[in-house]
Amino acid sequence: MSLTYRRALLKISGEALAGERGFGLDFTVIERLAGEIQAVREAKADLALVIGGGNIIRGIQASREGMERVTADNMGMLATVINALAVQGVLERHGLDTRVQTAIRMEALAEPYIRRRAIRHLEKGRVVIFAAGTGNPYFSTDTAAVLRALEIEAEILLKGTNVDGVYTADPRQDRSATFIPEVSFQDAIVRGLGVMDANAFGLCKDNRLPIQVFNISQPGAVLRILRGDRIGTIVR
DSSP: OOOSOSEEEEEEOHHHHHGGGSSSOOHHHHHHHHHHHHHHHHTTOEEEEEEOOTTTOOHHHHHHTTOOHHHHHHHHHHHHHHHHHHHHHHHHHTTOOEEEEESSOOTTTSEEOOHHHHHHHHHTTOEEEEESTTSSTTOOHHHHHHHHHHHTTOSEEEEEESSSSEESSOTTTOTTOOEESEEOHHHHHHTTOOSSOHHHHHHHHHHTOOEEEEETTSTTHHHHHHTTOOOSEEEO
C-alpha cells in the first residue's frame, strides 16, 4: 500500500513507557513499540521520535513541590535522555539503525542535535530519537516535538497517548465524554480541547502541521496512520 505521509515525528509520553507500572520502564511496552517502528521502516517511511520523561520525573511537578524550576526542568530533560537510550537499545536489538540526538551536549552518550545531520540520518533509513527537549527550561517535550517536526520537514505529528484520541473531556474521569474524530485548530482552541500545551499547539497552528492523536497501544496504528487510515483524532 502507498504512504500518505512519508516522513513523520512520533511523540510518546514517558508515562506510556511505564505501562501499568506507572513509573520507570516497562520493557514489554518498549518491545511492542519497537515492533511498530520496525513495520514503519519496512514500509520505507522516515520516522523520528521525541519521548517525554514523566515516567521518571516531571519538571513542573517537582517545581511545585519546592524545587527551583530551572533545576527541576533540567532533571526532566535528563530523564528524556534515559528513556531515549532505553528505546534505542531495544530498537537496535530489532535490527534498526538508530541515532539519539540531544539538545544538551553529552557526546559520550549521544550526538548533539544538528538539524542537517538529523535529516541525513532519516534519508539513510535511520530512526532518529530527539532527547533533552529543546535544551531549555520552561518548554515541554510537546513543544520540542513540534519544533523538531518542523525542522526535519515532517508531514505530520503523531501524538501517542493512553486514550483513543481527543474527547470533549477526559474519558478516564468523565463517562459522558464524547470522542471527536476531527477538529480544526481554531475549534480546538475555542472549545478548550487539551490536545497539547499552548506553545506547542500554537506552533502547529501557525505552520499548518497536522496532529494525529491516537492510542499508542493499538496494534499497527502508526503504520496505518501513515497509510492514510483514520485512527484517533486528526487536528488540522
